[in-house]
Amino acid sequence: MKRYLILEDGTIFNGLAFGSQRESSGEVVFTTSMTGYQEVMTDPSYCDQIICFTYPLVGNYGINRSDYESIRPATSGIIVNEHAEFPNHHEGMQSLSSWLTAKDIPGLYGIDTRKLTRKIRQHGTLKGRMTNSIENAEEIIKNLNAEERITNQVTKVSTKTPYHLPNSGHRVVVVDFGVKSGMLRELSRRLCDVIVVPHNTSAADIIRLQPDGVLLSNGPGDPKDVHSAITMIQELLKNNIPILGICLGHQLLALACGADTEKLKFGHRGSNHPVKDLETGKIALTSQNHGYAVTEASLQNSELVLTHKAVNDGTVEGLKHKVKPAFSIQYHPEASPGPQDSNPIFDDFMNMIKTTKKEGLMQYA
């Protein structure tokens, strides 16, 4: 069956359908990850986005039990050059195509994904619609241009109720803005007693749980949509609760500390983004998925210090608080998918918790 991608600038890509028959719209973004498509598709930060994979063949090892980053994928659709109909891997449970059908996610294949990627790089991310016919293309293009930006995706993907992953170590409250399972896995590996709470939980409710530390998770959309998080974070800082912010969590920590964020032209999505640690001069290859970034110039008026920078475009990748036990990074130390270079970030968080506990700085009232 034919399927089309119609972009807001009027471009139409003709391809073929796989997965769900449903038509859908979203912000069209590209990822340069060469493997790890299951982790990418199930990362809640892709909510309401259509993901174009630049790697030409996707699906060759199928879908398995262990690579989920969330149970309910939130992506609006995927675009590949070619998908493997007959995957081959000992852990593979089903093909990409049958999984997309089961999850009601539309797929488009057989288009020149290099051309689409170049277009996004030149123009910036574009709104698009995956359709099964182009009869109404003009109207669709008009609607795409008239549509407001999608907002408040965090409310769609955050847990509605708190849940507990009991263990014997530090108690870490994870504020779920769309958390990837990889972050929970990394905390559990370090024996943390994890309590995951909804995105709009107040500081008072978090403090009542007597956390040794708080992780502000990744999540979809514009950080400026997540108003309730700002006062929550400011209160936690006042009480000296150790904080690690990752991706959206990093952007929210920045907003709470007086810095600003901006939308990047086409963002960073992939598993090969070099990031420089400004203290050590070392470069790590990192996994990334973000469309917004903290504005470097805005750090002047904030309580934060720049710690990491992207090597490719010089944007802000890491921050730490001048006096409070809090730091944050824009990339993904849990990888999933991607290189493990930054995994010690979770150990840095554990050490910050230990020091703050030893100094008896946390206030729970």
Ligand SMILES: NC(=O)CC[C@H](N)C(=O)O
């Ligand atoms: N992965 C994330 O947390 C992404 C953060 C934010 N939604 C952005 O696109 O920049």
